[in-house]
Amino acid sequence: MIADPVLRSAGLADAGLLATLHTDCFEDSWSTGAMIEVMRSPGTFGFLVELQPMMPVALALGRIAADEAELLTIGVARAWRRAGLARRLIRAVADEARGRGARRLFLEVAEDNTAARTLYGAESFQIVGRRRAYYTRPGGSAIDALTMRRDLARGWRWLIGR
Numbered sequence: 307m308i309a310d311p312v313l314r315s316a317g318l319a320d321a322g323l324l325a326t327l328h329t330d331c332f333e334d335s336w337s338t339g340a341m342i343e344v345m346r347s348p349g350t351f352g353f354l355v356e357l358q359p360m361m362p363v364a365l366a367l368g369r370i371a372a373d374e375a376e377l378l379t380i381g382v383a384r385a386w387r388r389a390g391l392a393r394r395l396i397r398a399v400a401d402e403a404r405g406r407g408a409r410r411l412f413l414e415v416a417e418d419n420t421a422a423r424t425l426y427g428a429e430s431f432q433i434v435g436r437r438r439a440y441y442t443r444p445g446g447s448a449i450d451a452l453t454m455r456r457d458l459a460r461g462w463r464w465l466i467g468r
């Protein structure tokens with residue numbers, strides 16, 4: 307029987323696992339080498355959601371620099387989408403970033419990525435910038451990247467534990 311998915315911190319030792327899962331989430335995925343490089347860079351942290359040890363179904367990586375954080379990547383295995391896992395991961399990244407002193411969380415998303423944009427909008431991110439023709443699709447078409455930001459200040463909900 308498969309238990310409820312468990313969210314845990316991920317580190318450099320998980321680079322291979324993260325890269326394998328990234329391949330299931332993205333057409334333009336990161337190799338193990340690229341993942342090791344990212345995980346080694348200062349301020350980087352990560353989370354995995356696993357069905358059981360070594361069976362990951364979702365991942366998110368973030369990075370802190372001074373009082374700002376960036377969501378570097380987030381992905382959920384195709385079979386596990388629309389189960390609330392990305393929402394859990396974004397909240398874990400936001401909590402971790404806040405705990406490390408960040409006041410704002412940034413990310414970049416392709417303008418045509420409806421699923422991710424809807425998710426980020428629902429999680430209080432707002433569009434604050436645009437990079438023209440930042441991504442190139444397999445057919446050659448250019449897509450803008452939108453920069454989104456979420457405030458990490460502790461509000462009244464935190465005070466009453468909600």
Ligand SMILES: CC(C)(COP(=O)(O)OP(=O)(O)OC[C@H]1O[C@@H](n2cnc3c(N)ncnc32)[C@H](O)[C@@H]1OP(=O)(O)O)[C@@H](O)C(=O)NCCC(=O)NCCS
Pocket residue numbers: 331332380381382383386387388389390391392393394414415416419420421422424425426428
């Ligand atoms: C985007 C992605 C991470 C969402 O993961 P997920 O676990 O399916 O998302 P959740 O189940 O947590 O969804 C939370 C909310 O986001 C929105 N959402 C998620 N997927 C959506 C979709 N396909 N269409 C519309 N809204 C969507 C909904 O508001 C959803 O809430 P609801 O299910 O109660 O309606 C996932 O589709 C994915 O891995 N895509 C490929 C990788 C990618 O594009 N990553 C983001 C790069 S910027």
